Amino acid sequence: MTVTVLIADDHEAIRFGLATILDNAEGIKVVGEAADGAAAVRQARALRPDVTLMDIRMPGTDGIAATRQLVAEGLTQVLVLTTFDLDEYVDGTLQAGAAGFLIKSVEAPRLIEAVKLVAAGEGVLAPQITRRVITAFAAAGQDPASAPQGLGDLTEREREVLGCLGEGLSNAQIGTRLYIGETTVKTHVSRVLAKLDLRSRVQAAILAQENGLTRENSVADLRERP
Template identity: 65%
Template sequence: MSIKVLVADDHAAVRAGLVLVLERAGGIEVVGQAVDGTTAISMARQLRPDVVLMDVRMPGGGGIAATRVLVQENVCQVLVLTTFDLDEYVYAALQAGAAGFLIKSIEALRLVEAIHLVAQGDGVLAPQVTRRVMAHFAGTSNAVQPNPEGLGQLTDRERDVLDCLGEGLSNQQIAHRLYITEATVKSHVSHILAKLGLRSRVQAAILVQEHGRTDR
């Protein structure tokens, strides 16, 4: 089945370029285009895409606010794609629950790969921001704060999966390492996020980076 994508960007030329790239890639169906954050929310609620490709700086509340709403409502995965790799945007997007953060200079092939990964439940970060993200969340009071009771509620297998998330492994890689199916990995990840009060696997990975591997 094709991955359904909603493109949200206030520049018509950018939207047209993204749509052209995605439709040529195969396996991806662009189900709609939004010009601002508010429209992105309403269209996503109606169209139920697998992934929203979300710009940050848009009218109508912007991409960060729209991401927070869509993630809280569990409407879809959000992959932020922006021209700006400013730290404030990166951290705000991840705190809002975005599954990934990429820069618009990314190659078309890499963008398509990222969309497939996010649709499968994985997370992606632009290489140029990854180290800064880890350093920021490990060294400030804005670090990801897990539900303390949630850590104690994790099963041994969920702890194994959480450690793998901390290494940045994809669902496929986790399944291979732990000798389980990708569907089982997805189920474990969902349970982990719910128990820890987190919004995305990227936040889970940051948590492990901050606090180290989970205790047995």
Template identity: 65%
Template sequence: MSVRVLVADDHPAVRSGLRMLLESDPGIEVVGEAADGAAAVGNARALRPDVVLMDLRMPGTDGITATRAIVDARLADVLVLTTFDLDEYVFGALQAGAAGFLLKSADAATLVDAVRRVADGQGVVAPEVTRRLLERFVTPAAPRPEPPPAGLADLTPRERDVLGCLGQGMANAEIAAALVITEATAKTHVSRVLAKLGLTSRVQAAVLARSAGVPVPAGAARRPGDGPP
């Protein structure tokens, strides 16, 4: 099945270019466009795309507000595509539940791959901002340990293993291979982990796993060069 995408950007030329680029891949279909955040939410509700490709700086309702509304209503996954890598945009988008964050300087192959990965339930963060993201959310241990995040104690041992894998940025197929389970089972465990922790994206789960020091299951660590978490 094709990945159905909604493109949200306030510049018609940018929307047209993104449509042309995405539809050059036979497995991707652009089902609609939006010129502002309010239209993005409305069109996401009407069209139910798999992925919303979201700009952040738009007139009226901005992209972060629109992202939160779309994710909270479970209308689609959101992949942010913006010119700006300012921390306020990066952290705001990811905290709003975006499944990924890319810069518009990304090449065509990277963008198409990111859309496919987000549609497959994975998280994507531009390499340019990964280090800052980790520095912002993962801090050295404090003299007095903070209480564990709400819901962490409710995870089963297997779900904690899955959370540890998410902390390494592993995709469902990688989690399945590491834990010797099927990919469908891995996907189910990921959904349960997010629900129990009150999270809306794998990126949020990865940050929580790192900050809470959730261990990686033996043999499940990513190999050097596998890419950023």
């Protein structure tokens, strides 16, 4: 199966570089490019890409607004590419439902892997971003995930799955740890997100970290690969 990708970035050189990397990767095809968020939404509606690589700060409609719209309409999974000086925007994209976050300096193999993971329904967290997002929310007295009160509605197994998400484990890794099949893991993840009113497993991972549900109970233990 070929993963289709839309690239949204206002810098043509960056779009060209990303497209070159991904088009040369096995199992990935770039089907469109957009220079701003509004164009990304239009392209996604027309092309229905599996994954949209989304810059955050763009002219007109920014990446946060575009991500919110793409997720709300169920058009595509969104993988955000950001830089350290833009981290103050990441929390907005997190709340909008992005499936993952990477630093723009990411190496090609990691980018390719991340695109495939996000297309498969996994989440991708760059540890540097995750730490700074949680720190920012803590400093503001906010919770990065929207419904921690829903934790009491989770079954014991669902809490275990949520803890695994907080450690950045993939569905396969969760299945191995809990001795259950990947299909069952996907069902539990879907139920966790629904009960907690979360839009992505990235939100769930941060909520798990904030509430001490992981084995390590440390932000530093979040993996870049889920």
